[in-house]
Amino acid sequence: MSKPIIQVKNLHKWYSGVHALKGVTLDVQRGEALGLVGDNGAGKSTLINILSGLHQQDEGEIIVEGQPVQISNPKDAMALGIETIYQYNSMVPIMTIARNMFIGREPVKFSIGGIGWLDEAKMREESVQAIADVDLHLRSPDALVGELSGGQRQGVAIARAMHFKSKVMILDEPTNHLSVKETAKVIGFVQGLKEQGVTAIFISHNLHHVFACCDRIVAMALGEVVLDKRANETSIEEVSEKL
Amino acid sequence: MRRLVKLALQKPELAGALLLLTLVIVFQIRSDGVFLSVNNLRGILGLLPETALVAVGVTLLMISGEFDLSVGSVFALMPMTMAVLVVGGWPFWAAMAVGLGVCIVIGFVNGIITIRYDIPSFITTLGMMFMARSLTVVVSGGFPPRIRPGEIPSRLFVGFIDDGNLIRASVLWFLGIAIIIGLLLGKTNFGNWVRATGGFLPAAKAMGIPTGRVKVVCFMISSVLAGFAGMIQSMRLNSFLPSTGEGMELQAVAAAVIGGTSLMGGVGSILGGVIGATLIRLIDNGMVLSQIDANWFRFAIGALTIFAVVGNAWLRKKGRAMKVSVDK
Ligand SMILES: Nc1ncnc2c1ncn2[C@@H]1O[C@H](COP(=O)(O)OP(=O)(O)OP(=O)(O)O)[C@@H](O)[C@H]1O
Ligand SMILES: [Mg+2]
Numbered sequence: 149m150s151k152p153i154i155q156v157k158n159l160h161k162w163y164s165g166v167h168a169l170k171g172v173t174l175d176v177q178r179g180e181a182l183g184l185v186g187d188n189g190a191g192k193s194t195l196i197n198i199l200s201g202l203h204q205q206d207e208g209e210i211i212v213e214g215q216p217v218q219i220s221n222p223k224d225a226m227a228l229g230i231e232t233i234y235q236y237n238s239m240v241p242i243m244t245i246a247r248n249m250f251i252g253r254e255p256v257k258f259s260i261g262g263i264g265w266l267d268e269a270k271m272r273e274e275s276v277q278a279i280a281d282v283d284l285h286l287r288s289p290d291a292l293v294g295e296l297s298g299g300q301r302q303g304v305a306i307a308r309a310m311h312f313k314s315k316v317m318i319l320d321e322p323t324n325h326l327s328v329k330e331t332a333k334v335i336g337f338v339q340g341l342k343e344q345g346v347t348a349i350f351i352s353h354n355l356h357h358v359f360a361c362c363d364r365i366v367a368m369a370l371g372e373v374v375l376d377k378r379a380n381e382t383s384i385e386e387v388s389e390k391l
Numbered sequence: 392m393r394r395l396v397k398l399a400l401q402k403p404e405l406a407g408a409l410l411l412l413t414l415v416i417v418f419q420i421r422s423d424g425v426f427l428s429v430n431n432l433r434g435i436l437g438l439l440p441e442t443a444l445v446a447v448g449v450t451l452l453m454i455s456g457e458f459d460l461s462v463g464s465v466f467a468l469m470p471m472t473m474a475v476l477v478v479g480g481w482p483f484w485a486a487m488a489v490g491l492g493v494c495i496v497i498g499f500v501n502g503i504i505t506i507r508y509d510i511p512s513f514i515t516t517l518g519m520m521f522m523a524r525s526l527t528v529v530v531s532g533g534f535p536p537r538i539r540p541g542e543i544p545s546r547l548f549v550g551f552i553d554d555g556n557l558i559r560a561s562v563l564w565f566l567g568i569a570i571i572i573g574l575l576l577g578k579t580n581f582g583n584w585v586r587a588t589g590g591f592l593p594a595a596k597a598m599g600i601p602t603g604r605v606k607v608v609c610f611m612i613s614s615v616l617a618g619f620a621g622m623i624q625s626m627r628l629n630s631f632l633p634s635t636g637e638g639m640e641l642q643a644v645a646a647a648v649i650g651g652t653s654l655m656g657g658v659g660s661i662l663g664g665v666i667g668a669t670l671i672r673l674i675d676n677g678m679v680l681s682q683i684d685a686n687w688f689r690f691a692i693g694a695l696t697i698f699a700v701v702g703n704a705w706l707r708k709k710g711r712a713m714k715v716s717v718d719k
Contacts, residue, residue: 202597222599237597240590242657243583251587252598254580263581292401 151214153178153316153347154199154230159208161194161371168194170371171208176316181338181348183362183379185355187391190368192351196318199349200232201225223252229315231308235324238305241294245286248293249275249308278311279304282337299330306337310344317341318349323357335361355384367391396709403651404663406702411670418677425680433557435676437549440565441624443668445639446646447569448616450664451576453647455609456589456656457512461501462617462643464523466636469494469618470625471527474536483543490622491615497523498614502607512610520640528633536631545626561623568616573661585609589656617643645696646671653703670695 152175161169168191176182186192197203199210201222210217212228219225225232232238239248250271256264275289284303286296293301302322309317319338323331338361341348352358358365365382367375367390375382375390399405418426425431445462452459469490476486501519505512549559576582587595588602595602617639625631648654649670650663674691 200597201599222597226599232597234597237591237593240587240594240657242590243586247583247586251583251595252600254583256580259580263575263579266578266580266583268578 155211157209183358186368191371231314232318233305239293246275246289278307407666422680440561444620445643446664446668448613449643450647452613460516461519463636463639465617466621468527470622474631478536494614494618498611502610506603549627
């Protein structure tokens with residue numbers, strides 16, 4: 149087996165008294181779709197928030213493609229090719245699709261002291277292309293994200309992550325509050341990542357969703373990894389027993 | 392109907408612009424043509440840049456998701472600082488730079504305290520409103536500084552620029568600054584960060600936007616514009632009083648809201664703030680001309696503000712209902 153794309157070693161995290169991660173160790177293999185499951189408060193979001201730069205670990209090491217890394221903010225994570233998609237936090241509803249695609253990474257025609265003139269034509273063109281690349285069909289990049297359905301929104305978030313050449317895509321409960329049809333669509337996106345060689349970490353409470361698109365299942369409980377098996381070597385029953 | 396709702400959502404300043412047009416026509420008729428006469432326009436154009444500059448800064452800040460109630464006090468503190476220094480023998484430009492520096496510091500403090508301690512800017516800037524007003528009185532030493540005409544280059548800021556004595560330089564300053572801030576918000580990456588920060592803070596944070604820094608910069612811009620506007624007014628009247636600009640903070644918020652800026656952040660435009668400020672000035676002036684008791688002025692502005700907020704809330708609700716029907 150080739151070198152893991154992300155290695156997490158003995159990760160600890162305390163939130164003023166709450167020991168949310170108790171020495172989590174985990175290897176994520178290149179190209180796999182890893183399903184991360186666990187009960188409420190198990191520490192799944194805490195783990196991925198550390199990987200995506202929203203929080204920092206109190207102890208432990210993160211190794212990306214063989215290099216020990218310090219992920220101090222979301223920009224660091226993105227620079228390492230780690231993109232994260234949340235149910236709620238990924239998009240600004242009152243902004244257009246084109247604007248949302250490039251928040252924080254806007255293409256500019258010229259800039260003075262970090263303030264740059266937006267290349268709006270490029271933003272529109274590239275967002276149309278990026279959306280088409282994930283087989284999403286939207287009328288216009290000028291539509292407000294708030295006008296999209298939940299599934300379309302996740303589609304745009306995934307298109308954004310793909311556009312910025314993410315190597316690892318983390319999806320934290322991307323199917324929450326979605327209709328059955330929309331959920332199927334998001335699961336389709338995750339399956340599509342594999343073909344493109346993108347590693348996925350998929351978090352969900354719904355084991356059926358996880359088993360539908362993941363090669364490997366990692367279960368967490370009370371801040372620890374309690375199960376780590378290939379999807380075809382375990383079952384929904386075994387996993388739910390562990391939680 | 393749907394298209395109208397959508398248009399109004401995308402161009403929140405549209406309703407204000409229509410109201411503006413209507414009022415101009417009504418006042419023009421009711422005042423028997425005095426309203427759009429050169430003499431009356433001169434009065435309106437003298438005051439407008441001052442209110443509007445404050446409104447522009449406050450609008451930008453509100454779009455980033457914060458408030459500034461200290462702008463009225465800064466409006467007085469900046470010219471007072473400058474005038475006291477000039478009287479004390481400082482060259483004008485140095486005194487002006489110090490005055491603007493004071494504004495920058497106040498904006499910075501407003502922002503840092505709000506962000507660092509995670510408290511509502513409503514409270515931070517309410518405190519700053521009192522502190523800056525108090526400082527103004529202290530700096531003045533109890534006696535308004537007297538500046539002889541010609542001692543400072545007021546002409547550069549408030550002198551008439553045409554032969555008809557209609558348009559002052561302040562109109563150009565205002566237009567230039569409003570255009571720059573409008574472009575900053577609409578056409579630059581910084582503007583994108585401002586809107587994302589105010590529109591949905593968690594998303595902006597997750598995308599690595601330095602939201603705290605973005606807000607602090609907006610606080611500083613708001614403060615500087617308020618101070619600059621105050622300087623223009625003091626120069627126009629050639630009087631430097633500690634009481635200048637009282638109530639300005641609420642007019643600025645009203646202007647922003649009337650122009651379609653959301654109290655929740657994210658939604659709004661600089662043009663909207665300018666339209667709101669213009670509406671306020673027109674109503675003030677038009678009421679006098681139409682011989683309506685001037686005491687109704689604040690009533691009218693208040694009613695209009697409530698009307699604008701209710702209207703915007705209604706629009707957003709309509710907008711949401713629309714989305715649901717799109718889903719099916
Ligand atoms: N910002 C925070 N401040 C304080 N405590 C937190 C914070 N975030 C999480 N926690 C606590 O850390 C523990 C792990 O939470 P986490 O959100 O990682 O769980 P989760 O597995 O994602 O749960 P869920 O399935 O509900 O999303 C919980 O006890 C939670 O209360
Ligand atoms: Mg979670």
